[in-house]
Amino acid sequence: MSERADLSGSVVGEYRLVAKLGAGGAGSVYRAMPLAGGRAVAIKLLETRGSEHIPDRFEREARALNGLQHPHLIRLLDFGLHENAHYLVMELLEGLPLDRLLAQRPLPAALAFELGLGIVAGLAHAHAHGVLHRDLKPGNVFIALLGDGTMHPKLLDFGLARFMDRDRWGKSETLTEEGAVIGTPTYMPPEQGFGARADARSDVYSAGVVLYELIAARPPFVREGRASLIRAHALDEVPPIGELRKDLDVEPALEAVIARALAKDPKDRFQDAGEMLRALQEVPDPPARIRR
Numbered sequence: 001m002s003e004r005a006d007l008s009g010s011v012v013g014e015y016r017l018v019a020k021l022g023a024g025g026a027g028s029v030y031r032a033m034p035l036a037g038g039r040a041v042a043i044k045l046l047e048t049r050g051s052e053h054i055p056d057r058f059e060r061e062a063r064a065l066n067g068l069q070h071p072h073l074i075r076l077l078d079f080g081l082h083e084n085a086h087y088l089v090m091e092l093l094e095g096l097p098l099d100r101l102l103a104q105r106p107l108p109a110a111l112a113f114e115l116g117l118g119i120v121a122g123l124a125h126a127h128a129h130g131v132l133h134r135d136l137k138p139g140n141v142f143i144a145l146l147g148d149g150t151m152h153p154k155l156l157d158f159g160l161a162r163f164m165d166r167d168r169w170g171k172s173e174t175l176t177e178e179g180a181v182i183g184t185p186t187y188m189p190p191e192q193g194f195g196a197r198a199d200a201r202s203d204v205y206s207a208g209v210v211l212y213e214l215i216a217a218r219p220p221f222v223r224e225g226r227a228s229l230i231r232a233h234a235l236d237e238v239p240p241i242g243e244l245r246k247d248l249d250v251e252p253a254l255e256a257v258i259a260r261a262l263a264k265d266p267k268d269r270f271q272d273a274g275e276m277l278r279a280l281q282e283v284p285d286p287p288a289r290i291r292r
Contacts, residue, residue, distance in 0.1 A: 006020050013089075015034055017031075018033055029043070029044050039092070042091065043089050045086075068126055075091040096143055098115070099138035101138075109248060109290075113283070115153050120276055122153070122155040127272040134192075135206075136203055137206065140155065140156045141153050187206045188230065190230075200273065201267075201269045201270070204270050209262065211261070217245060221233060250287070250288045253284060254283045254288065
């Protein structure tokens with residue numbers, strides 16, 4: 001299967017591919033219809049080119065999503081192998097990825113906070129069930145537009161997931177060896193940037209970067225090159241949000257949550273996303289005000 005091929009019209013398992021919705025990472029995503037009738041779904045198809053770990057990543061994503069059910073996590077409906085091509089069948093969402101939404105305009109503070117709260121809630125559910133994400137970023141969050149116009153975040157792409165609970169998930173915890181650097185540098189915690197073993201506190205740091213970007217309209221560190229970004233996360237002070245959004249007065253309790261999530265030393269962060277979620281739920285309303 002060619003990486004650029006459009007397979008619209010093909011049959012995959014019990015589904016007919018209707019239209020290609022996009023491509024990236026390890027696979028392409030299609031709108032599809034069940035052959036037996038019913039509602040449209042999204043199918044993520046594995047591309048055959050690339051890393052030898054891609055089939056393993058698909059298997060991990062299927063295992064992670066199959067074991068997690070939460071309003072802020074993408075819902076897996078089916079998965080399988082068709083003519084040597086792995087596929088995932090997921091709920092079809094109307095909306096756009098968070099990175100595209102953030103590129104359009106700064107978000108109202110109340111909306112930014114609510115989206116961040118949903119993202120952390122989904123991550124907290126994953127952590128509570130022994131799953132790390134390890135690549136949390138706006139490109140892996142989909143903002144579903146509900147019928148009443150509400151924006152509803154859902155976490156995607158658990159292909160780099162690591163399973164913390166051996167009793168539940170088995171011994172195959174991770175695809176990477178100690179010292180391997182995985183993830184996206186703009187959202188990567190210092191320890192992950194230097195190849196140390198990621199844990200729930202590493203996901204907390206990435207969630208803190210995403211929450212910071214939601215409120216400030218840009219991530220805390222913008223640098224040229226991967227090495228410069230890794231160095232900034234390890235050594236540079238996080239700029240106060242007020243320096244970037246001079247139109248906002250941010251609630252001190254929210255600033256404190258973000259600062260703790262972005263602590264350089266994992267011991268100083270929230271120990272998992274559940275603890276971070278509880279702190280966010282205690283932030284007074286409104287979380288930020290427009291300066292008059």
